[in-house]
Amino acid sequence: MITTDILIIGAGPTGLFTVFEAGLLKLKCHLIDALPIPGGQCAEIYPKKPIYDIPGFPDVLAGDLVDNLMKQIEPFEPTFTLGERAETITKLEDGSFIVTTNKGTKHHAPVVAIAGGLGSFEPRKPQLEELSKFEDNGVEYIIKDPEVYRDKRVVIAGGGDSALDWSIFLADIASEVTLVHRRNEFRGALDSVDKVQELKNLGKINLITPAEVKGILGDTHVTGVAIEKKGEDPFIVDTDHFIPLFGLSPKLGPIGDWGLEIEKNAIKVDNTLDYQTNIPGIYAIGDVNTYPGKLKLILCGFHEATLMCQSAYKRIFPDKKYVMKYTTVGGVEGFDGTKKQAPKAIVKAIV
């Protein structure tokens, strides 16, 4: 069981900044995120895109903003459960919570802050008959262990970076790799496109374009896929695995079943006070929440995180007095023993 003061669900910019504001109040944080890396959308969808409305930054790349936040919160030693989705929540008699992930990891905290953005990123699935029947029976959307494909036949569908990268990687492991894409052109890093071309020329990747997978064959496990090349009759390619890689899309997911008040695919919160949800002790901050006048902006998430931490402190220490202190005055005292503070002025006579 992982225990912490504030359990943050979602490691996007709002979740990460919460660690800082909590740290100033000596509260420890643990973060859960469905993605394998911190940063949320900024890291997953648009790391190379500039953002122009972070106060004090005329422009900053989304990926750099995440790197900066990670550096800013480092003294507060946040811990992470990555690549796992928060699945269930249980409220204990003392008012604290246990959150369990889809992989069974349990987390215990007196305060839960949902900073889940638009939800957890789930693979986009092609619309094929009986697709769900074959899931984990030869159809996989995420490659967890490439060794599963050793000496097996694999069909990959998609035209982006992950389709290209996995085709290249599996070319050395699988007995046969077929890459199917709706266009002749691929969108990916130039060197991956070149590498696939090279492997195709060497006969290590069987490239079928412009084409689409139209059906899956098999009894209980995938034995083949039906592929349709533009303007031609469909044909069968025998395979042991079919891996559709069409990117990820966010879904609110299991959080939607936690008994929280939901409106417009977002969690309703009290924005006049502290961004608490209808369940005391559970807060929702950043893009995942809604209230009159809500704007889904990173800068608003930062503000919400700051106010939420003050309320969380009062919840955890109801009798302990505290007033907000400026970092310029109090400095930043990390849990790792580091201390940042403004240099003291020197008083010395000039003669």
Next chain:
Amino acid sequence: MQDVNLYITDREGVQHEVIAPTDMAMNLMEVVRSYELAPEGTIGVCGGMAMCASCQCYITSEHQLNEMEYDEDAMLAEAFHVQENSRLSCQIPITEHLNGLKLTLAQEV
């Protein structure tokens, strides 16, 4: 600058006549959101960067639209339910040209 009239058929098949300003640097996806013609969180998920295809629509009138840029074309190559008249509505700026435009929102994926 004048406003334009648009005819937007939502995912339930209901047509809405809406008025969109041409002087606010809006795009079609934002117009759909401003009139709440698709539930929040199911359209414009990436914010309008041509990176998610949640705002895919089918253009059903004969209007000449701005040409597709590489990003949009590549995204549509990976999207589902794509037809000849598919566009990402986030990539279509509202101009006076669009007056009378008819479009249908693609279903949610």
